[in-house]
Amino acid sequence: MTGTADRIWEVFRQEDEGAPMIHAGNVNAPDPELALHYAREFYGRRGESHRLWIVPREAITELDDPDLLKPPFDRSHKKPGGYIIKHKLEAAKQRALGETGE
Amino acid sequence: MTVTTDLDLETREALAELVLSVADDEFVIGFWDSEWTGIAPMLEEDVATSSIAQDEIGHAKALYELLGELIGEEADHIAFGRDADGYRHASLLNHRRGDWAFSVARRYLYETADAVRLGALAHSAHEPLALLTGKMRREETYHLLHAEAWLRRLADASDEAPERLADAIRALWTDAQDVFAPLAGEEVLVRSGMLPIPMRALHADWQARVRPTLEPIAGSLPATAPSLDGRERRSDDFAWLHSEFTSVARTEERATW
Numbered sequence: 001m002t003g004t005a006d007r008i009w010e011v012f013r014q015e016d017e018g019a020p021m022i023h024a025g026n027v028n029a030p031d032p033e034l035a036l037h038y039a040r041e042f043y044g045r046r047g048e049s050h051r052l053w054i055v056p057r058e059a060i061t062e063l064d065d066p067d068l069l070k071p072p073f074d075r076s077h078k079k080p081g082g083y084i085i086k087h088k089l090e091a092a093k094q095r096a097l098g099e100t101g102e
Numbered sequence: 103m104t105v106t107t108d109l110d111l112e113t114r115e116a117l118a119e120l121v122l123s124v125a126d127d128e129f130v131i132g133f134w135d136s137e138w139t140g141i142a143p144m145l146e147e148d149v150a151t152s153s154i155a156q157d158e159i160g161h162a163k164a165l166y167e168l169l170g171e172l173i174g175e176e177a178d179h180i181a182f183g184r185d186a187d188g189y190r191h192a193s194l195l196n197h198r199r200g201d202w203a204f205s206v207a208r209r210y211l212y213e214t215a216d217a218v219r220l221g222a223l224a225h226s227a228h229e230p231l232a233l234l235t236g237k238m239r240r241e242e243t244y245h246l247l248h249a250e251a252w253l254r255r256l257a258d259a260s261d262e263a264p265e266r267l268a269d270a271i272r273a274l275w276t277d278a279q280d281v282f283a284p285l286a287g288e289e290v291l292v293r294s295g296m297l298p299i300p301m302r303a304l305h306a307d308w309q310a311r312v313r314p315t316l317e318p319i320a321g322s323l324p325a326t327a328p329s330l331d332g333r334e335r336r337s338d339d340f341a342w343l344h345s346e347f348t349s350v351a352r353t354e355e356r357a358t359w
Contacts, residue, residue, distance in 0.1 A: 027146050038146040041153050
Protein backbone atom coordinates (compact mmCIF):
# COMPACT_ATOMS: atom_id res chain seq x y z
CA MET A 1 0.00 0.00 0.00
CA THR A 2 2.99 2.34 -0.26
CA GLY A 3 2.13 5.54 -2.03
CA THR A 4 -1.37 5.72 -0.59
CA ALA A 5 -0.32 7.43 2.61
CA ASP A 6 1.80 10.21 1.24
CA ARG A 7 0.15 13.17 2.95
CA ILE A 8 0.81 14.42 6.45
CA TRP A 9 -1.98 15.93 8.53
CA GLU A 10 -1.32 18.02 11.62
CA VAL A 11 -3.75 17.33 14.44
CA PHE A 12 -4.85 19.82 17.10
CA ARG A 13 -6.92 18.80 20.07
CA GLN A 14 -9.13 20.49 22.62
CA GLU A 15 -9.66 18.86 26.00
CA ASP A 16 -12.86 20.70 26.97
CA GLU A 17 -15.23 23.17 25.37
CA GLY A 18 -13.61 26.60 25.48
CA ALA A 19 -10.08 25.26 26.10
CA PRO A 20 -7.34 26.21 23.60
CA MET A 21 -6.63 23.99 20.59
CA ILE A 22 -3.20 22.48 21.22
CA HIS A 23 -1.00 20.74 18.67
CA ALA A 24 -1.18 17.00 19.39
CA GLY A 25 0.99 15.52 16.63
CA ASN A 26 0.44 14.29 13.09
CA VAL A 27 -0.81 11.31 11.07
CA ASN A 28 -0.21 9.94 7.58
CA ALA A 29 -3.32 9.45 5.45
CA PRO A 30 -4.17 9.61 1.74
CA ASP A 31 -7.22 11.89 2.13
CA PRO A 32 -9.29 13.91 4.64
CA GLU A 33 -11.67 11.03 5.41
CA LEU A 34 -9.01 8.57 6.58
CA ALA A 35 -7.04 11.44 8.18
CA LEU A 36 -10.09 12.07 10.36
CA HIS A 37 -10.41 8.37 11.26
CA TYR A 38 -6.72 8.09 12.14
CA ALA A 39 -6.69 11.36 14.11
CA ARG A 40 -9.62 9.98 16.09
CA GLU A 41 -7.70 6.77 16.81
CA PHE A 42 -4.41 8.48 17.76
CA TYR A 43 -5.72 11.48 19.71
CA GLY A 44 -9.28 10.62 20.75
CA ARG A 45 -9.83 6.91 21.23
CA ARG A 46 -9.45 7.09 25.02
CA GLY A 47 -12.06 9.82 25.34
CA GLU A 48 -9.32 12.41 25.99
CA SER A 49 -10.46 14.95 23.39
CA HIS A 50 -13.50 17.16 23.08
CA ARG A 51 -12.67 18.34 19.56
CA LEU A 52 -9.99 17.72 16.93
CA TRP A 53 -8.80 19.91 14.05
CA ILE A 54 -7.13 18.01 11.22
CA VAL A 55 -5.10 20.21 8.89
CA PRO A 56 -3.12 19.17 5.80
CA ARG A 57 0.47 20.16 6.50
CA GLU A 58 0.73 22.03 3.20
CA ALA A 59 -2.10 24.35 4.33
CA ILE A 60 0.10 25.67 7.11
CA THR A 61 2.07 28.88 6.47
CA GLU A 62 5.25 28.55 8.44
CA LEU A 63 7.41 31.34 9.78
CA ASP A 64 10.74 30.45 11.32
CA ASP A 65 13.01 33.21 9.93
CA PRO A 66 15.24 34.38 12.83
CA ASP A 67 15.57 37.84 11.25
CA LEU A 68 11.83 38.24 11.73
CA LEU A 69 11.40 36.37 14.99
CA LYS A 70 14.67 37.01 16.85
CA PRO A 71 16.12 40.29 15.51
CA PRO A 72 19.60 41.07 16.87
CA PHE A 73 18.70 44.31 18.71
CA ASP A 74 17.60 44.91 22.27
CA ARG A 75 13.86 44.09 22.51
CA SER A 76 13.36 44.96 26.17
CA HIS A 77 11.33 48.10 25.34
CA LYS A 78 8.77 45.81 23.59
CA LYS A 79 8.20 43.69 26.68
CA PRO A 80 5.66 44.65 29.32
CA GLY A 81 8.37 44.13 31.95
CA GLY A 82 9.99 47.37 30.75
CA TYR A 83 7.31 49.49 32.44
CA ILE A 84 6.81 49.60 36.20
CA ILE A 85 3.19 50.50 36.83
CA LYS A 86 2.73 49.16 40.34
CA HIS A 87 3.07 52.61 42.02
CA LYS A 88 0.93 54.32 39.38
CA LEU A 89 -1.84 51.72 39.95
CA GLU A 90 -1.67 52.24 43.72
CA ALA A 91 -1.94 56.04 43.31
CA ALA A 92 -4.89 55.67 40.94
CA LYS A 93 -6.65 53.42 43.45
CA GLN A 94 -6.15 55.93 46.30
CA ARG A 95 -7.45 58.73 44.08
CA ALA A 96 -10.54 56.71 43.23
CA LEU A 97 -11.18 55.92 46.91
CA GLY A 98 -10.82 59.60 47.78
CA GLU A 99 -13.38 60.57 45.15
CA THR A 100 -16.01 58.06 46.32
CA GLY A 101 -15.34 59.05 49.97
CA GLU A 102 -16.39 62.70 49.38
CA MET B 103 -23.99 -13.59 41.02
CA THR B 104 -27.43 -12.05 40.69
CA VAL B 105 -29.98 -13.67 38.43
CA THR B 106 -32.70 -11.62 36.77
CA THR B 107 -35.79 -13.26 38.21
CA ASP B 108 -38.64 -11.08 36.97
CA LEU B 109 -38.81 -13.03 33.69
CA ASP B 110 -40.40 -16.44 33.22
CA LEU B 111 -38.07 -19.29 32.32
CA GLU B 112 -39.06 -19.48 28.64
CA THR B 113 -38.50 -15.75 28.09
CA ARG B 114 -35.25 -15.77 30.01
CA GLU B 115 -33.87 -18.65 27.93
CA ALA B 116 -34.90 -16.99 24.67
CA LEU B 117 -33.37 -13.68 25.75
CA ALA B 118 -30.17 -15.44 26.79
CA GLU B 119 -29.93 -17.03 23.33
CA LEU B 120 -30.31 -13.61 21.67
CA VAL B 121 -27.74 -11.90 23.88
CA LEU B 122 -25.30 -14.79 23.45
CA SER B 123 -25.58 -14.62 19.65
CA VAL B 124 -24.74 -10.89 19.54
CA ALA B 125 -21.99 -11.26 22.14
CA ASP B 126 -20.32 -14.15 20.31
CA ASP B 127 -20.43 -12.24 17.00
CA GLU B 128 -18.67 -9.25 18.54
CA PHE B 129 -16.21 -11.44 20.43
CA VAL B 130 -15.18 -13.55 17.44
CA ILE B 131 -14.85 -10.71 14.91
CA GLY B 132 -12.84 -8.82 17.52
CA PHE B 133 -10.38 -11.71 17.78
CA TRP B 134 -10.17 -12.27 14.02
CA ASP B 135 -9.46 -8.62 13.29
CA SER B 136 -6.90 -8.39 16.06
CA GLU B 137 -4.93 -10.88 13.94
CA TRP B 138 -3.97 -7.78 11.87
CA THR B 139 -2.17 -6.11 14.75
CA GLY B 140 1.39 -5.43 13.63
CA ILE B 141 0.84 -6.31 9.96
CA ALA B 142 -1.93 -4.00 8.67
CA PRO B 143 -1.18 -2.07 5.43
CA MET B 144 0.19 1.02 7.19
CA LEU B 145 0.94 2.11 10.74
CA GLU B 146 -2.13 4.34 11.12
CA GLU B 147 -4.42 1.58 9.83
CA ASP B 148 -2.73 -0.91 12.15
CA VAL B 149 -3.71 1.24 15.14
CA ALA B 150 -7.24 1.80 13.77
CA THR B 151 -7.90 -1.89 13.03
CA SER B 152 -6.56 -2.97 16.41
CA SER B 153 -8.58 -0.30 18.20
CA ILE B 154 -11.80 -1.29 16.41
CA ALA B 155 -11.13 -4.96 17.22
CA GLN B 156 -10.65 -3.96 20.85
CA ASP B 157 -13.96 -2.03 20.78
CA GLU B 158 -15.71 -5.23 19.67
CA ILE B 159 -14.20 -7.19 22.54
CA GLY B 160 -15.44 -4.40 24.83
CA HIS B 161 -18.97 -4.77 23.45
CA ALA B 162 -18.75 -8.54 23.91
CA LYS B 163 -17.65 -8.05 27.52
CA ALA B 164 -20.66 -5.84 28.28
CA LEU B 165 -23.01 -8.33 26.60
CA TYR B 166 -21.50 -11.33 28.43
CA GLU B 167 -22.00 -9.42 31.70
CA LEU B 168 -25.65 -8.81 30.81
CA LEU B 169 -26.00 -12.48 29.94
CA GLY B 170 -24.25 -13.44 33.18
CA GLU B 171 -27.00 -11.68 35.13
CA LEU B 172 -29.66 -13.58 33.16
CA ILE B 173 -28.21 -17.04 33.66
CA GLY B 174 -26.15 -16.65 36.83
CA GLU B 175 -22.70 -17.19 35.36
CA GLU B 176 -19.49 -15.15 35.29
CA ALA B 177 -18.81 -13.19 32.10
CA ASP B 178 -15.24 -14.50 31.84
CA HIS B 179 -16.41 -18.07 32.10
CA ILE B 180 -18.99 -17.56 29.35
CA ALA B 181 -16.38 -15.91 27.15
CA PHE B 182 -13.52 -18.38 27.64
CA GLY B 183 -14.95 -21.45 29.36
CA ARG B 184 -16.88 -23.06 26.49
CA ASP B 185 -15.82 -25.68 23.94
CA ALA B 186 -15.64 -24.43 20.35
CA ASP B 187 -19.01 -26.10 19.61
CA GLY B 188 -20.71 -23.97 22.26
CA TYR B 189 -20.22 -20.66 20.46
CA ARG B 190 -23.19 -19.13 18.63
CA HIS B 191 -21.57 -16.60 16.26
CA ALA B 192 -22.85 -16.42 12.69
CA SER B 193 -21.07 -18.61 10.13
CA LEU B 194 -19.76 -15.38 8.50
CA LEU B 195 -17.29 -15.36 11.39
CA ASN B 196 -16.10 -18.94 10.87
CA HIS B 197 -13.44 -17.84 8.33
CA ARG B 198 -9.88 -16.85 9.17
CA ARG B 199 -8.90 -13.29 8.35
CA GLY B 200 -7.64 -13.98 4.81
CA ASP B 201 -6.03 -11.11 2.87
CA TRP B 202 -6.78 -7.43 3.52
CA ALA B 203 -9.59 -7.36 0.95
CA PHE B 204 -11.21 -10.38 2.63
CA SER B 205 -11.11 -8.70 6.04
CA VAL B 206 -12.48 -5.43 4.60
CA ALA B 207 -15.30 -7.30 2.82
CA ARG B 208 -16.20 -9.21 5.98
CA ARG B 209 -16.08 -6.13 8.16
CA TYR B 210 -18.38 -4.28 5.74
CA LEU B 211 -20.84 -7.21 5.63
CA TYR B 212 -20.77 -7.58 9.40
CA GLU B 213 -20.94 -3.88 10.29
CA THR B 214 -23.92 -3.27 8.01
CA ALA B 215 -25.77 -6.31 9.40
CA ASP B 216 -24.87 -5.33 12.96
CA ALA B 217 -26.15 -1.79 12.36
CA VAL B 218 -29.54 -3.14 11.23
CA ARG B 219 -29.72 -5.50 14.21
CA LEU B 220 -28.67 -2.85 16.75
CA GLY B 221 -31.24 -0.45 15.27
CA ALA B 222 -33.93 -2.91 16.35
CA LEU B 223 -32.38 -3.97 19.69
CA ALA B 224 -31.99 -0.36 20.83
CA HIS B 225 -35.81 -0.38 21.05
CA SER B 226 -36.02 -3.69 22.90
CA ALA B 227 -38.64 -4.00 25.63
CA HIS B 228 -35.90 -5.48 27.83
CA GLU B 229 -34.53 -2.20 29.10
CA PRO B 230 -30.96 -3.27 30.01
CA LEU B 231 -30.54 -4.66 26.48
CA ALA B 232 -32.01 -1.50 24.91
CA LEU B 233 -29.65 0.71 26.93
CA LEU B 234 -26.56 -1.35 26.14
CA THR B 235 -27.24 -1.74 22.42
CA GLY B 236 -28.10 1.96 22.21
CA LYS B 237 -24.63 2.72 23.57
CA MET B 238 -23.00 0.20 21.23
CA ARG B 239 -24.69 1.84 18.25
CA ARG B 240 -22.91 5.12 18.94
CA GLU B 241 -19.52 3.42 18.70
CA GLU B 242 -20.49 1.20 15.75
CA THR B 243 -21.32 4.30 13.69
CA TYR B 244 -17.61 4.96 13.41
CA HIS B 245 -16.81 1.30 12.70
CA LEU B 246 -19.26 1.37 9.81
CA LEU B 247 -17.81 4.62 8.41
CA HIS B 248 -14.35 3.11 8.51
CA ALA B 249 -15.46 -0.13 6.83
CA GLU B 250 -17.23 1.85 4.09
CA ALA B 251 -14.16 4.03 3.57
CA TRP B 252 -11.97 0.99 2.92
CA LEU B 253 -14.57 -0.80 0.79
CA ARG B 254 -14.74 2.21 -1.57
CA ARG B 255 -10.98 2.58 -1.72
CA LEU B 256 -10.36 -1.04 -2.66
CA ALA B 257 -13.26 -1.02 -5.13
CA ASP B 258 -11.90 2.10 -6.87
CA ALA B 259 -8.22 1.10 -6.84
CA SER B 260 -6.41 0.55 -10.13
CA ASP B 261 -4.44 -2.60 -9.24
CA GLU B 262 -5.67 -6.09 -8.28
CA ALA B 263 -7.60 -4.82 -5.23
CA PRO B 264 -11.06 -4.60 -6.90
CA GLU B 265 -10.84 -8.23 -8.09
CA ARG B 266 -9.69 -9.47 -4.70
CA LEU B 267 -12.50 -7.54 -3.06
CA ALA B 268 -15.08 -8.93 -5.48
CA ASP B 269 -13.81 -12.50 -4.84
CA ALA B 270 -14.09 -11.96 -1.09
CA ILE B 271 -17.64 -10.57 -1.30
CA ARG B 272 -18.77 -13.53 -3.42
CA ALA B 273 -17.05 -15.99 -1.06
CA LEU B 274 -18.68 -14.51 2.06
CA TRP B 275 -22.12 -13.58 0.70
CA THR B 276 -23.97 -16.78 1.65
CA ASP B 277 -22.54 -16.96 5.17
CA ALA B 278 -23.17 -13.24 5.73
CA GLN B 279 -26.91 -13.96 5.66
CA ASP B 280 -26.51 -16.00 8.83
CA VAL B 281 -26.14 -12.93 11.04
CA PHE B 282 -29.96 -13.08 10.76
CA ALA B 283 -30.32 -16.83 11.33
CA PRO B 284 -33.55 -17.56 13.25
CA LEU B 285 -33.16 -17.96 17.01
CA ALA B 286 -34.65 -20.83 19.00
CA GLY B 287 -36.93 -18.67 21.13
CA GLU B 288 -37.52 -15.93 18.61
CA GLU B 289 -41.33 -16.07 18.70
CA VAL B 290 -41.38 -15.40 22.44
CA LEU B 291 -38.95 -12.51 22.01
CA VAL B 292 -40.95 -10.87 19.22
CA ARG B 293 -44.24 -11.30 21.10
CA SER B 294 -42.80 -9.66 24.22
CA GLY B 295 -41.14 -6.84 22.25
CA MET B 296 -37.67 -7.89 23.40
CA LEU B 297 -36.76 -8.36 19.75
CA PRO B 298 -39.00 -5.65 18.23
CA ILE B 299 -38.52 -6.84 14.61
CA PRO B 300 -38.24 -10.51 13.56
CA MET B 301 -34.90 -11.67 12.09
CA ARG B 302 -36.41 -12.34 8.65
CA ALA B 303 -37.59 -8.70 8.41
CA LEU B 304 -34.20 -7.40 9.58
CA HIS B 305 -32.59 -9.63 6.97
CA ALA B 306 -34.73 -8.12 4.22
CA ASP B 307 -33.82 -4.58 5.40
CA TRP B 308 -30.14 -5.44 5.36
CA GLN B 309 -30.20 -6.98 1.87
CA ALA B 310 -32.02 -3.95 0.48
CA ARG B 311 -29.37 -1.78 2.01
CA VAL B 312 -26.18 -3.57 0.87
CA ARG B 313 -27.06 -4.88 -2.59
CA PRO B 314 -26.84 -1.44 -4.28
CA THR B 315 -23.32 -1.04 -2.85
CA LEU B 316 -22.02 -4.58 -3.35
CA GLU B 317 -23.41 -5.59 -6.75
CA PRO B 318 -21.53 -2.89 -8.72
CA ILE B 319 -18.35 -4.33 -7.15
CA ALA B 320 -19.04 -8.08 -7.13
CA GLY B 321 -21.71 -8.53 -9.82
CA SER B 322 -25.16 -9.98 -9.27
CA LEU B 323 -25.40 -11.74 -5.89
CA PRO B 324 -27.73 -14.73 -5.49
CA ALA B 325 -31.02 -14.45 -3.62
CA THR B 326 -30.33 -16.35 -0.47
CA ALA B 327 -31.76 -16.64 3.03
CA PRO B 328 -30.15 -17.30 6.42
CA SER B 329 -29.76 -21.01 7.12
CA LEU B 330 -31.40 -22.69 10.10
CA ASP B 331 -28.04 -23.84 11.48
CA GLY B 332 -26.32 -20.54 10.60
CA ARG B 333 -25.21 -20.08 14.20
CA GLU B 334 -24.33 -23.69 14.91
CA ARG B 335 -21.90 -24.73 12.16
CA ARG B 336 -18.32 -24.47 13.41
CA SER B 337 -15.19 -24.67 11.23
CA ASP B 338 -11.55 -25.73 11.53
CA ASP B 339 -10.57 -22.05 11.24
CA PHE B 340 -12.68 -21.24 14.28
CA ALA B 341 -11.36 -24.27 16.19
CA TRP B 342 -7.88 -22.81 15.70
CA LEU B 343 -8.94 -19.32 16.79
CA HIS B 344 -10.73 -20.78 19.82
CA SER B 345 -7.59 -22.64 20.89
CA GLU B 346 -5.67 -19.34 20.58
CA PHE B 347 -8.02 -17.10 22.52
CA THR B 348 -8.64 -19.65 25.29
CA SER B 349 -4.97 -20.61 25.66
CA VAL B 350 -4.26 -18.25 28.55
CA ALA B 351 -7.58 -18.88 30.34
CA ARG B 352 -6.99 -22.66 30.10
CA THR B 353 -3.68 -22.44 31.96
CA GLU B 354 -5.62 -21.95 35.18
CA GLU B 355 -9.38 -22.29 35.09
CA ARG B 356 -11.43 -20.01 37.31
CA ALA B 357 -8.35 -17.99 38.18
CA THR B 358 -8.85 -14.36 39.11
CA TRP B 359 -6.66 -12.32 36.79
